[in-house]
Amino acid sequence: MKNADLNLLVHFDALMATRSVSRAAEQMGISQPAMSAALSRLRRIFNDPLFIREAGAWGPTAKARELNLAFRPLLDRWRLESQPKSEFDPSTTRRVISIYASDYLQYAVMPKIVSALSEHAPGLVVRVVPAKLFHGLNMVETNHVELVLGHFPQPAPSLRARFLFEERSVCIVRTGHPCLKQRWGLDTFLAYPHADLAAHTRNFGQQIDDTLAAMDRTRQIGATLASYLACPFVVGSSNLIATLPFSVADGFKKISGTTLLEVPLALPLFNVSVYWHERYQKDQAHAWVRQLIGEILSR
Template sequence: MKPADLNLLFHLDALLTCQNLSRAATQMGVTQPAMSAALSRLRRIFNDPLLITGHGAVEPTERALAIHQEFAPLLESWRRATAPRDILDESAPARAFTLYASDYLQFAWLPELACALERDAPAVRLRIVPARPHHGLGMLASNHAEFVAGYYPTPSNDLRARPLFQDPAVCLIRRGHPCLEHEWNIDTWLACRHVDLAVHTRHYGETLDQNLQQINRQRVIGMTLASYLAAPFVVAKTDLIATLPASICKHFSKHLDVVMMPPPLELPPIDVSLYWHERYQTDPAHAWLRRFIGEHTPAFSG
């Protein structure tokens, strides 16, 4: 049997980066029908739709993200190995970049990236802007940040995105909490009061509430926090429970008197991506850092 065309992986990379068929075609230098044909071939090869329409935008499937996480480092290594030497030299930037990220991402993702930058690109300076309500991707449009990292299911058409990693949801509960004496199910879970997160960080909360609305149930919110990292400490001292990214729960379960439980509802993992504005797409230094971040982001940061 004839092997699949490896060039299709570059098409898949463009489709997941642009999350738009016409922009992906432009990036690859092919026509839109040619890109559509490539997507059809990829779907047949992997027996998966790869890109679907959801939340008003095109979104990658979990299978597409898994494939991209496996092969993206190889594609980036190939690009770097085959790029003209002078381009590589010019694009190794002695420059400052601004990145907008929540405290969760600063905790779960940035330490490894900072270590890699210090070792391999000490001339790069990274300034982190903390997340604020109602900012998000608007920081890119206003040019207050060159990068935004996070989960944003409906980016505007003038933004590009690169999937970074996935982090599943976990419930965090104080050890000795009365609810642990009962069978762990949705009724036990809803009998507790919950910690919720502010608008700019409440991916799990929004998904939970939407799922609960479909079965005419709702949580009782005991406290709303603006910080992911404050939630484990609140949980450890109260009978409030929280639903958080697994990377946070795994860390704090080693240091606080808390236990982890699976969510009583099926929840998709949080898909963390790197976003940037179209204005920087051809900037060599910006492109260099995008590649570097992709190469130094683990498949799962938890």
């Protein structure tokens, strides 16, 4: 048997980052058939499909996520050691990096990012631009910001991406909600009005509605909110039901007076990536920040 081609690890990393054969091919500068062939070889090597279709989007299997955790530190170290050396020194740099992120991601990841930058690059200042409905990746394409954090299924070919982490979703209701006296399931989930989240691009809420539509079911929207962090408090003072990323729901359950429930739908994990424009690909300070964010959030 021939030794496996270690270059396939780079192909695998691109597939994990983009969740798309065509976009992974664009990111690596190869043809789509070549990337498809690489995926076929990876599937044979690991005896696993690695990526499967879930709720209208490609997602990694449990085996792919396991491999990503194992291989990512090796690839990160390789990129760090093999990139051209320059005079760039994070400890002395003076620069502002603008990042576009929803309040969910500001809550979930910015404490870690700012803490690491304060330690390693005290002169590098982060400027966070709050998410607005339907802006999303347009902000980085038009150079209003340098990085975007979030979940975007269809980024433009001019953008690059790096997968950061996945998180499951949960439902929240106020403690004392009448649904807690009923058997929890899809019918109970749909029997009450919902708080919908229009923050960022509404990809999160759209995923729920698309899954229900495939079952010929719909939910009633009682309120549309622009803030993930406000949602637990709205739910805590009403009979609304909401579906949120676990970190937000768990972090606010005590002070908002809410209870967590499993989502009675087969929702894929909510995946978050960092996106940037090709214009910054060879900017070494920018690359250092991307690398730092990737290392922190993939742990």
